[in-house]
Amino acid sequence: MDTNAAPNVTAAALAPPKPVAARSLVEAAHEAIRHEILTGGLAPGEKLRFEMLRKRFGFGASTLREALTRLVGEALVTSEEQKGFRVAPVSLEDLADLTRTRKFIELEALRESILNGDDAWEGRLVSAFHRLSKVEAKLSSGPELQQDEFEHRNNEFHHALISACPSRWLHHLHGILYQQSERYRRISLVNRVVPRDVHAEHKAMFDAALARNVELACQVAGEHIERTLSVMAKVLTAGR
Amino acid sequence: MDTNAAPNVTAAALAPPKPVAARSLVEAAHEAIRHEILTGGLAPGEKLRFEMLRKRFGFGASTLREALTRLVGEALVTSEEQKGFRVAPVSLEDLADLTRTRKFIELEALRESILNGDDAWEGRLVSAFHRLSKVEAKLSSGPELQQDEFEHRNNEFHHALISACPSRWLHHLHGILYQQSERYRRISLVNRVVPRDVHAEHKAMFDAALARNVELACQVAGEHIERTLSVMAKVLTAGR
DNA sequence: GTCAACAATAATTTCGAGATTTTTTATAAA
DNA sequence: TTTATAAAAAATCTCGAAATTATTGTTGAC
Structure with missing residues (x-):
């Protein structure tokens, strides 16, 4: 055909x-x-x-x-x-619960991914991090134009981090939670109030994962998720 | 009206x-x-x-x-x-992954439930355990007739155990995984090969939860889930 | 003046037929 | 005998209208 x-x-x-x-x-x-x-x-x-x-x-x-x-x-x-x-409605309680649950799932997936990661995984990670870095640099100039592209590459990077986790069910559950988070994240992106060096956080996760340092990677990723929560919480409370 | x-x-x-x-x-x-x-x-x-x-x-x-x-x-x-x-297809790999993931979620929910449980929770637990015990006793005589009822009360009991966990998302994820497990469980119930004192296992979980012994409850519940896996795995491999 | 029953309106839910795509079968060429 | 092409059959996908249900507005009685 x-x-x-x-x-x-x-x-x-x-x-x-x-x-x-x-x-x-x-x-x-x-x-x-x-x-x-x-x-x-x-x-x-x-x-x-x-x-x-x-x-x-x-x-x-x-x-x-x-x-x-x-x-x-x-x-x-x-x-x-x-x-x-x-x-579906949004709320501060839901955001807090969602973030906590996502952290629980995502850190476990990250742990298993680092332990099981092979060369192909490293390749995907390097590639995704590079693409994300490029769009992060452009984001400061024209925010609204690249927002869809940023979300897409941010998604790719976070997915690459855990892509070597062998559990299909952990991936399935993570996908549900991640999409929910994306919704809150986009709210806090359009009216962002807190300046924040997201790139540095991503780089720290990237470095720790490649170095196969499970504990450090989980700690950094956990802080990354928590920080995202506090930013989103500020936006949600400020809107009221 | x-x-x-x-x-x-x-x-x-x-x-x-x-x-x-x-x-x-x-x-x-x-x-x-x-x-x-x-x-x-x-x-x-x-x-x-x-x-x-x-x-x-x-x-x-x-x-x-x-x-x-x-x-x-x-x-x-x-x-x-x-x-x-x-x-959706079933497989031994899927069952192993599913069980592992469910254990991960369910034990966390159980932990939080025991820590947050109030008198109402204890009441629900006592009630659900009683109803489950009644149908378990009847199950040995006429298995097929009570299977739907057993599944229903088994579901109620396991849900009661974690019902004081405050996280809605953890409940949501657990619901997905539990329903999947139910499918495998029913396969292993119709053609059961391994004699097993399920009631004793349920009682151990019930006692540990009411005693607010988090570690013991999680250990017993974990073993319960693992034992269910091994039984189901035997049936699935024997069917081939 | 308030509440309940009733009619009018609006929205959701359900069905069956037509359009589109995939799969199977038949035919012909290599 | 195998492979490719094309017609035929079967299944899925999509639509608009009819049936069912919820909501709103009105009237009447207490």
Whole structure:
């Protein structure tokens, strides 16, 4: 079969936020709505009416319904039988609990990853750190333009760190928690109040991991997560 | 409005396994299919065609589709774009990884639960242990009849143990892993090979928790989970 | 003036048919 | 006999409308 370059999605062509081409309309709808929730275009607690979503994204009711059901599974959307869907709410308590739980999971994964890491893992890590450093340097000049790209590379770097952890279930759980954190992180990025040398923190994690120093890496990563919490907490309380 | 005792679901009346009345057809379909997967009526790896599911359960295509999407979120079903749904496969590797990860999560939740437990928690624990003990005694006579009830009360007891853990996210993650374990556990229950005093193990956990002995409770619970793994592993390898 | 029952409106949920894609089967060439 | 191509069949995916349920607004009685 030859490659078909023509986009075969018709309804999706109407929606403004369309970063990636998806294999099915449900996937496209899922990613579009997910992006809007993560970036705040759909506010926490907001009711998700089908008529509104139809106009905004251009998908049919069944397609939207399945996309929302996926998002419920990722805990980005809540649903109550016969009463529709809502964007999952955010709160300081949830952020604190989420961060604590993520730290618990992520440090265990990091530990196992460092112990099991091979040359290929080191290669992925070096590569991801390099790409992240590049976008971090640009971020100070034009913040909003590179935010999606920064999140993507930040995600890649953190994933590379734990990518040698052999437990599929630990990865699965971490993925859920990480996506939740991303939501809070983006809130604190758009209106950042605390100046912070994130690059230095990333470099410390990178160095400790490559040196195979489990204890140091976990300590640094733990502090990194905690610091992220305190920054996000400040933003959330300041907004009130 | 007065209470309406008549079942308002029409299509669902055809399906044989219908334990609970659901608020929506999607929920009914979700629970019916989930039950069939957990009990083995739908085999691991089996393709889930809509025509087959329509005949078997009597729901419409969209309803089934959403129910399957929910099950994908619970990792009981896998989906590949444009190629449909399958029952999630089982394997010895997955079981080992799952058990290890569940132990990691469940012991942490148990630790926090014992430290935070109040009188209400003790009450729930005593009650759940009592109910579990009753059904355990009956289980030796008629195994198949009480299996659903045993699983239900076993679930209640293990949930009661960690119910005083304040972390919602830890509970959420534990729920995912516990449901997965239930699937393997039911396989090893129908064709059990190793005689085992499960009641004594449960009693040891119960006593240690009520005595607020964190270390002993975690040790006993850890051994309980490990022993469950070894039993299930024996069944899975014997089946080959 | 307050509360409850009832009607009107709006939203969600469900279904079946049509469009698109994948898989299978048949045919022909090497 | 094997491989490639193409038609046919089967399955999934998507849509819009009908049915069910929740919400809102109004009227009437106490």
